[in-house]
Amino acid sequence: MVAGLKYLHLAAMLCWCASLVALPLLLHFYGQIWRGKADSSQTQARYAEFRLITHFGYVGFATPAAVIAIAAGTGLIFADQVFDLWFVAKLTLVAGMALVHAWIGHLILTSGEHRGLQNMPSALWALVLGLPLMMGVLWLVLAKPDLAWVADWMPDFMLAPRGQSVGQP
Numbered sequence: 424m425v426a427g428l429k430y431l432h433l434a435a436m437l438c439w440c441a442s443l444v445a446l447p448l449l450l451h452f453y454g455q456i457w458r459g460k461a462d463s464s465q466t467q468a469r470y471a472e473f474r475l476i477t478h479f480g481y482v483g484f485a486t487p488a489a490v491i492a493i494a495a496g497t498g499l500i501f502a503d504q505v506f507d508l509w510f511v512a513k514l515t516l517v518a519g520m521a522l523v524h525a526w527i528g529h530l531i532l533t534s535g536e537h538r539g540l541q542n543m544p545s546a547l548w549a550l551v552l553g554l555p556l557m558m559g560v561l562w563l564v565l566a567k568p569d570l571a572w573v574a575d576w577m578p579d580f581m582l583a584p585r586g587q588s589v590g591q592p
Contacts, residue, residue: 425502428495435492436560442485443520443553446527449477450534450546477531489524493517508570513563516556523553 453473496517499505527549534543 425499428498428502432492432495432499435488435495438488439485439492439520439524440557442480442488443523443527443557444550446477446480446485446531447546447549447553449473449480450527450530453477474535477534481528481531485524485527489521493521507567508573509563509567512570513560516559516563519556520553520560523549523556526552 453469500510527546530543530546530549
């Protein structure tokens with residue numbers, strides 16, 4: 424069961440990360456076409472193609488991959504009993520990836536409503552933000568570093584038990 428969850432989690436994470444790289448590139452390069460000197464019929468055809476690819480890529484591929492990756496990862500938390508500090512750091516980076524994912528969705532929606540991203544920041548910022556997050560997740564999962572030194576920086580109330588345990592009523 425754990426091996427199946429790991430496989431599902433890994434496959435979904437690969438799909439999600441691939442879409443977090445591909446969608447900003449699509450937004451950027453299709454935006455270059457709109458600013459080009461093409462005739463109106465070609466521009467309309469390219470725009471329709473752009474809307475179809477980005478909408479399906481986000482709604483039909485990236486978002487389901489993200490949901491499956493997070494659901495399988497949540498199952499792995501309890502199946503493997505992983506409660507280390509490196510894992511908390513990984514969850515923080517995954518939350519950042521989810522924010523980048525949401526921002527890409529905003530850019531896709533805005534590009535459809537305003538026929539382009541003229542007054543928006545470059546979609547390549549999603550790569551600048553997303554790639555370090557993805558690399559950080561990969562490093563944390565493979566290295567599983569001992570982050571006990573982080574506890575020295577935390578306030579005492581964050582380290583003290585609250586008088587409850589998982590097994591106690």
